[in-house]
Amino acid sequence: MKALLLSSLVLCSQAFAAGEGYTNFIRQTQQETGVAWNMPVVSKGQAASSGVLEGKGSLFQLWTIEQANAKDYLLDQKLVGAYLPAASITVKTLDPYTKVPRTRADQPFTVTYTVSGLLAGTGLPLASTRVLMEHHTAAYTAAKQTSIPLTTALGGKPLTSAYITTNGTAALSFPVTNLKAADPSKVNGEEHFVIHALSDGTITQSQIATALVQVWPVASGGVQGITAGQKIRFNLPTLSATYTDVYPGSSIWLQIYKGPEKLGTEGAVLPGSTWNNTNEYSAGNLVSVSDYSSLATTDGIYTIEMLTRTPFGLERLSHITFSVDRTLQIRAQMGEISQ
DSSP, rough: OOOEEEHHHHHHTTTTOOOOOOEEEEEETTTTTOOOEEEEOOOOOEEESSSSOTOOOEEEEEEEEEEETTTEEEEEEEEEEEESSSSEEEEESSSSOOOEEEETTOEEEEEEEEEOOOOOOOOOOOOGGGGGEEEEEEEEESOOOOOOOOOHHSOOSSSSEEEESOOOOEEEEEEEOOOOOOOOOGGOEEEEEEEEEEEOOOOEEEEEEEEEEEEEEEEEEEESSOOTEEEEEOOOEEEEEEEEOOOOOOOOEEEEEEEEEEOOOOOOEOTTTEOOSSSSSOOEEEEEOOOOOGOOOSSSSEEEEEEEEEETTEEEEEEEEEEEEEOOOOOOOOOOOOO
């Protein structure tokens, strides 16, 4: 009996799916004899396994080698045998991005898992009656880091673990990320979920399903050049706006409107203040705005807001309220000049 290998499924389980510049192969190791075969594969597709499935099962490992430095990565592995259970895991977030599930530190997500092939009865091997589910968290620690190798992410102690003893589908809901930091809004990294088939004495414990979600920090920003409550009598000053941790695929801008601060007010966009984050990483961006006097031609109170539009909605990051008073007052004292 030969197994059909779906290399596209396991490759897409990683944020850095190996493509150009990488060599991919699947290694099949017979658990009974230890004999192994390596079969080159492309990043997507399917093919029959190199060897037959023996009675104690075969371990299929998906490896990729970075051609530039000959560094190899274990991307995924599946254990296939006569009575081994099967499982799948999916992560759903509010971000419609399709390449890898991603969310923001303050946003909810749901993990759905399905288990099949578990047996019920007495005298059965433990590995045929249950599987082990683990939840791992791994923070990004390097500048501009956007992925963590699977072996590294799963190398430490899991955040939680539990046995699953019944077939079927269930879901876990998380209101926010489980990554920890001094400022919870600024965490970034990955959360990994993995289901293991148990060892039965001849077959070692092995992953049968994995999934991850990337977690990005909450954006922040501020405006320099005007202070809250400032009274401006002449030309409006040049502004400097700093945008930090803008969520991937989001836009951010400044707007001005007449009147005190009121959330939800639609104003005029300040020229040159809009910035779109088309990258997966954004440490910060600085823009300068000077030509906006035509948006405040009459005296009165004005508000400048910093807004961002993300997959989670329209949000205000900061605001400044000030006043414009160009009225020129001349004060003089009348008197007599005596001869």
